[in-house]
Amino acid sequence: MNPHLVIVLAALLFILVVGGLSLLRREVPSVRLVVEVLALTGLSIGISIVTGASLNPIFFFIFLYLITMRCRVLIDLGNLLSSWGYHKAALSAYRLSMRLEPDLVTRITALVSYAAVLVRVGALDESIRILEEVLEKHGEGLHPKHHSACHYNLGVAYMRQGRESRAVREFNDTIDAWPLSLYAKGASAALERRRSTGRLVAEKAAEGEEKDKTGGEGAF
Incomplete structure (x- = not known):
């Protein structure tokens, strides 16, 4: 041939x-x-x-x-670095992926992952701004996992700011966006702890992709 x-x-x-x-x-x-x-x-x-x-x-x-797949490779690298605690390096990987002209879905994944790490390092205002901008610009067009991830990370950010009512609303929106996602499970667990202890406590912020039955990769 x-x-x-x-x-x-x-x-x-x-x-x-x-x-x-x-x-x-x-x-x-x-x-x-x-x-x-x-x-x-x-x-x-x-x-x-x-x-x-x-x-x-x-x-x-x-x-x-x-x-x-250069941008997705960098996002996966960022997720790995973040899971190891190298948050600054992870943020750099996400920024580089966004500079390499990704398609829309990949760019949103990078933005959500970037915002999640910002929550972890305490840059709450910047994280909230990014996540709310993603929801405002893309809204109903978002893939359910991105929609759910945005609301979950907003919930964690608001919770750490002490804005409990906003956090509760975001966690409920997380569940509504994709009830079977790991983000929804995390939100449900946070709301359940609030009902049992009177305090709203959630797990760490989550990147823009998770492992699920569709084959998506990421870290929760």
């Missing part, structure tokens, strides 16, 4: 795999991803023809992943 045709097939397979995972996560497949993959494929084949170098399909597949 023509080696360049193999590369084209590898690129199409990459689009199908990544697009399929997006559908499983109930996200809209990224048009930017398709454009970037096709552009990189054309460029790689062009260089191969000019230089006479052969392209390994496996290495090409990895190359496509690292380039097109």
Whole structure:
């Protein structure tokens, strides 16, 4: 088989795999991803023809992943750094991911994760501003996990500011946004502790993605 045709097939397979995972996560497949993959494929084949170098399909597949998924890789790195307690490094990873022109879904994930770490380091006002801006700009168009994560982290931020009534409202909105999410479970636990002890206490803030049955990765 023509080696360049193999590369084209590898690129199409990459689009199908990544697009399929997006559908499983109930996200809209990224048009930017398709454009970037096709552009990189054309460029790689062009260089191969000019230089006479052969392209390994496996290495090409990895190359496509690292380039097109660069922002998600940085978000995952930020989540990992935050879980280890390296919050400043995590914030830097999120900021870099947002500077690399991510698609809308990835940008929202980075913003929510960034805001969650801001809550953990005590930058409550900035975190609240970011989360409320995400909800205001994207509102009903948000994926349920992002909607739920925004409200949960707002609840934690308001709770730490001592604004209990606002925190309770945000935790209730968390549950309404996605009742089966880990964010909803955390909000329910906080509200239950409030009913039993009279004090509103929640777990730590949560990044913009969580592990669930749809295959999404992240940290809670």
